Amino acid sequence: MDIEEIKQNADNKEFIIKAVSERGKYLDFASDDLKNDRDVVKIALNQDGEALEFVSDNLKNDKEIVMMAIEKAPWTACYASERLKADRDVIEKSVETYGQTLYFASEEIRDDDEIVKKAVSNKGLIIKYASYRLRDNKEIATIAVNQDKRAYHFLSQRLKKDEDIKKLI
Secondary structure (H helix, E strand, O other): HHHHHHOOOOOOOOHHHHHHHHHHHHHHOOOHHOOOHHHHHHHHHHHHEEEEEEEOHHHHHHHHHHHHHHOOOOOHHHHHHHHHHHOOOHHHHOOOOHHHHHHHHOHHHHOOOOHHHHHHHHHHHHHHOOOOOOOHHHHHHHHHHHOOHHHHHHHOOHHOOOHHHHHHH
């Protein structure tokens, strides 16, 4: 299946379903209506979670759709709507395996102890996007520095002077 053929059939639902079932990112060449079609989008995401990039803004605000993408490709939380970037379930699911998602999370989520712990557990440096309050949390700082010594540079001034933290670097 070639891209020109997909573009010529951008409005043909059956054709696009066949295309995205082979390669989810072919959703990029579907019509706007089909990028907003739950059936088409689910097939594309089942094939490749990264296809979330090409989903309509309307469906990027659909928690079920976004969670489907995150299941396959945790980093795709960056494509979620602003509302879902502030949704604890969405961000928590993503940071379990992809700590960098904290960068895209709302300020409230960046101040959530449990989510930040999960994020720094697999990406210590991401502590730099945690709230100032949590960059001054010794437990979180310890996790982050153990994961990546460079996380030390983003801790509060108080924790940079802490003897237990200094021993970790």
